Amino acid sequence: MCSASRFVAVAACAIIAVACQKGTRGTAAPNSAPPPMHTAVGPIPGPGDGGPSAPNPYAGDRQGMGEGHRLFNQMNCAGCHGDHAGGGMGPSLRDVDWKYGATDAQVFSSIAAGRAFGMPAWGTRLNDDQIWKLVAYIKTLRTRNEIAPPS
Amino acid sequence: MRWLPAVVAVMTLCVASACGRTHEVGGAGPAPQGKAASTPPATRLVADVSSGEWRMAAGDYGNLRYSTLDSIKPSNVTNLRVVTTLNTGINRGHEGQPLVVNNTMYVVTPYPNNLLAIDLTKPGGALKWAYQPHPDPRAVGIACCDTVNRGAHFADGKIIYSLLDAHVVAVDAETGEEVWRTKVGNIDLGETFTAAPLVVKDKVIVGNSGGELGVRGYVAALDVKSGKELWRAFNTGPDSEVKIGAGFRAFYQKDQGKDLGVSSWPPDQWKLGGSTVWGWLSYDPATNLFFYGTGNPGVWNPDLRPGDNKWSCSILARDADTGELRWAYQVVAHDAWDYDEIMENLLVDMNWNGRPRKLLIHPGRTGFVFVLDRETGEVLSAQAYQPTNWATSWDLQSGKPVEDPSKRTKFGVVTRGICPSSTGAKDVTPSAFSPRTGLVYIPAHNTCMDYEGVEANYIAGTPYLGASVKMYPGPGGYHGELVAWDPVKGEKVWGAKEEKFPVYSGVLATAGDVVFYGTMDGWFKAVDARTGTELWKFKCGSGIVSNPITYLGPDGKQYVAVYAGIGGWMGAVAFPDISIDDPYAGLGVVGAMKEIKKYSGPGDTLYVFGF
Numbered sequence: 162m163c164s165a166s167r168f169v170a171v172a173a174c175a176i177i178a179v180a181c182q183k184g185t186r187g188t189a190a191p192n193s194a195p196p197p198m199h200t201a202v203g204p205i206p207g208p209g210d211g212g213p214s215a216p217n218p219y220a221g222d223r224q225g226m227g228e229g230h231r232l233f234n235q236m237n238c239a240g241c242h243g244d245h246a247g248g249g250m251g252p253s254l255r256d257v258d259w260k261y262g263a264t265d266a267q268v269f270s271s272i273a274a275g276r277a278f279g280m281p282a283w284g285t286r287l288n289d290d291q292i293w294k295l296v297a298y299i300k301t302l303r304t305r306n307e308i309a310p311p312s
Numbered sequence: 313m314r315w316l317p318a319v320v321a322v323m324t325l326c327v328a329s330a331c332g333r334t335h336e337v338g339g340a341g342p343a344p345q346g347k348a349a350s351t352p353p354a355t356r357l358v359a360d361v362s363s364g365e366w367r368m369a370a371g372d373y374g375n376l377r378y379s380t381l382d383s384i385k386p387s388n389v390t391n392l393r394v395v396t397t398l399n400t401g402i403n404r405g406h407e408g409q410p411l412v413v414n415n416t417m418y419v420v421t422p423y424p425n426n427l428l429a430i431d432l433t434k435p436g437g438a439l440k441w442a443y444q445p446h447p448d449p450r451a452v453g454i455a456c457c458d459t460v461n462r463g464a465h466f467a468d469g470k471i472i473y474s475l476l477d478a479h480v481v482a483v484d485a486e487t488g489e490e491v492w493r494t495k496v497g498n499i500d501l502g503e504t505f506t507a508a509p510l511v512v513k514d515k516v517i518v519g520n521s522g523g524e525l526g527v528r529g530y531v532a533a534l535d536v537k538s539g540k541e542l543w544r545a546f547n548t549g550p551d552s553e554v555k556i557g558a559g560f561r562a563f564y565q566k567d568q569g570k571d572l573g574v575s576s577w578p579p580d581q582w583k584l585g586g587s588t589v590w591g592w593l594s595y596d597p598a599t600n601l602f603f604y605g606t607g608n609p610g611v612w613n614p615d616l617r618p619g620d621n622k623w624s625c626s627i628l629a630r631d632a633d634t635g636e637l638r639w640a641y642q643v644v645a646h647d648a649w650d651y652d653e654i655m656e657n658l659l660v661d662m663n664w665n666g667r668p669r670k671l672l673i674h675p676g677r678t679g680f681v682f683v684l685d686r687e688t689g690e691v692l693s694a695q696a697y698q699p700t701n702w703a704t705s706w707d708l709q710s711g712k713p714v715e716d717p718s719k720r721t722k723f724g725v726v727t728r729g730i731c732p733s734s735t736g737a738k739d740v741t742p743s744a745f746s747p748r749t750g751l752v753y754i755p756a757h758n759t760c761m762d763y764e765g766v767e768a769n770y771i772a773g774t775p776y777l778g779a780s781v782k783m784y785p786g787p788g789g790y791h792g793e794l795v796a797w798d799p800v801k802g803e804k805v806w807g808a809k810e811e812k813f814p815v816y817s818g819v820l821a822t823a824g825d826v827v828f829y830g831t832m833d834g835w836f837k838a839v840d841a842r843t844g845t846e847l848w849k850f851k852c853g854s855g856i857v858s859n860p861i862t863y864l865g866p867d868g869k870q871y872v873a874v875y876a877g878i879g880g881w882m883g884a885v886a887f888p889d890i891s892i893d894d895p896y897a898g899l900g901v902v903g904a905m906k907e908i909k910k911y912s913g914p915g916d917t918l919y920v921f922g923f
Binding site: 234235236237239240241242243244245246247248249250251252253255256258277278279280281286303311 | 449450451453454457524769780889890892893896897898899902
């Protein structure tokens with residue numbers, strides 16, 4: 162085990178060394194540590210904090226949620242996120258984790274503007290009304306109101 | 313450092329000289345026990361097999377994944393222990409396998425496809441360098457089945473491999489400097505690259521992935537020195553683009569005709585017709601042909617694409633210099649189950665009805681093991697190796713399956729109880745062949761499914777699927793099996809069943825008559841090549857979906873290496889961002905794999921075992 166852990170340590174050091182070399186290229190080392198900062202720089206936003214907060218006009222609207230479900234299939238959301246949004250190529254929308262925020266407005270923003278690592282910006286193809294319906298459908302997942310739950 | 317180019321040059325020469333040779337095997341070895349044939353079969357290999365180093369994905373051009381190393385035997389394999397480990401830092405599916413060249417091990421990680429060079433002469437190994445290609449992160453979202461990479465090929469002093477963002481890179485094996493980087497595919501159209509390239513002479517042959525996104529499948533050849541694209545051969549479309557010319561001979565009538573890559577589709581559908589090349593390439597130096605299988609036709613809903621849909625789900629043989637198609641055999645016309653036939657094609661000559669024949673052995677996703685004549689594409693046998701009900705047998709006269717029409721899927725109808733499922737009786741993880749036993753060792757699945765063709769809407773760069781699929785374990789109380797298959801008799805010799813999960817690792821066969829494979833719950837196992845008796849196992853930190861290799865260390869001793877890092881299509885269910893309350897998620901695999909979360913979390917570890 163000794164040799165194994167030493168190897169990992171050596172590997173880690175080497176990776177860090179490479180990273181450091183990259184990061185510090187061209188910058189002079191400071192002569193002394195900066196003075197301590199006593200003023201707060203926060204708060205650091207958590208999921209659901211700080212984003213836009215517009216209400217979803219279709220929240221709880223059965224027909225809007227149904228149309229959102231139809232769009233979910235038609236726009237190939239189901240292909241990436243799963244037929245019932247359990248995940249696949251894209252992350253699950255049925256769990257409690259929201260990488261980019263859980264509020265209706267934040268989910269709207271994720272759909273409209275896209276996200277890194279492959280979520281397209283659907284705002285170029287769908288209007289606000291359609292995106293709000295998608296949000297309304299997504300918000301029914303794993304609830305009693307779920308449109309077309311998995312069977 | 314100064315002596316290295318000379319060593320590389322010598323090694324390149326060795327590879328080149330191996331291309332022209334064939335090898336007789338048979339007659340030697342200890343008295344076998346168990347059910348396997350007691351006399352080693354007369355076998356002729358198409359090229360050198362691995363015998364100390366591991367220079368290409370399969371270890372050899374014939375895709376046998378067999379090593380002549382024999383220090384590890386049934387009698388001493390219980391003494392194997394971990395000699396070193398390395399974490400790659402990337403917690404996604406570690407498919408593929410390392411290379412070992414000149415006392416250096418090369419590890420390609422899943423996206424972001426870093427290349428780590430490990431100096432095996434240092435105690436416990438030591439990182440020589442890490443090359444970071446920084447592929448386009450948008451590729452992550454269009455990769456159908458996790459962000460995997462299936463390995464590299466060493467040639468011309470370079471480590472050559474594909475990046476998820478559809479580029480191919482060549483990295484100086486000594487210095488870690490990028491020598492060239494070529495954009496081959498286009499992620500905006502949904503193309504990713506996951507397969508390992510195969511270098512034949514001065515050409516790097518690569519294929520695209522993305523059959524779930526309506527891409528058009530092809531293989532391309534790049535110049536090994538410069539990376540410049542030399543030719544591209546599509547698997548759908550007009551003969552001129554498929555590279556069908558005067559030298560093309562299809563064995564069966566069903567595969568003969570002009571521009572079938574267009575006429576066997578609805579108008580323009582061939583442009584979105586999938587038929588990608590995300591599996592394995594093999595090469596026969598004597599005929600100068602390379603072989604590969606093609607993926608599913610786009611879209612998954614068969615009623616949206618009437619016709620045979622050529623050349624999806626096919627086995628193709630092309631000239632390695634020009635890319636010209638020499639023969640093609642469409643395994644399944646008008647696929648209705650997502651039965652990609654991208655599996656490995658093992659090349660070996662064996663006696664067939666008393667005379668030696670040049671064989672191509674293809675353990676298929678369809679549930680059948682196919683044995684073809686690799687000069688003509690004639691199917692010599694096709695026998696089921698796992699529970700299979702969509703077809704009952706194969707008609708060797710016509711080359712067509714004898715189908716059960718009730719299992720053919722349709723638009724708007726849920727067809728239930730189809731075996732195997734879309735993931736197949738095996739998936740991409742490759743089999744091995746031992747010339748000492750004459751057996752193919754197949755990592756098999758026993759998974760069935762319900763399948764419904766649904767609406768599909770082509771939007772470039774998004775899934776073009778058209779099917780709702782739910783999978784579940786098949787009949788018989790097991791979910792996976794390592795099958796030892798006699799290709800000449802067309803029958804199973806033994807099987808090592810796995811109760812909980814499919815066998816989703818590759819297999820390694822060795823001259824020590826020990827066969828290695830891994831399980832999705834993290835056991836790395838050694839079994840007796842002749843009997844299947846479990847000899848040794850070790851619990852790794854994550855499920856194994858990679859392919860074990862073996863090599864000689866600088867100390868002259870035999871080592872075995874494998875990645876433990878669950879992922880890939882079926883293994884991705886272990887990731888936290890997939891929910892198990894949607895059995896249709898992950899393109900239908902969640903229903904079959906929901907137990908995995910109890911048995912394996914994500915991992916990223918290279919394990920090396922030795923005495």
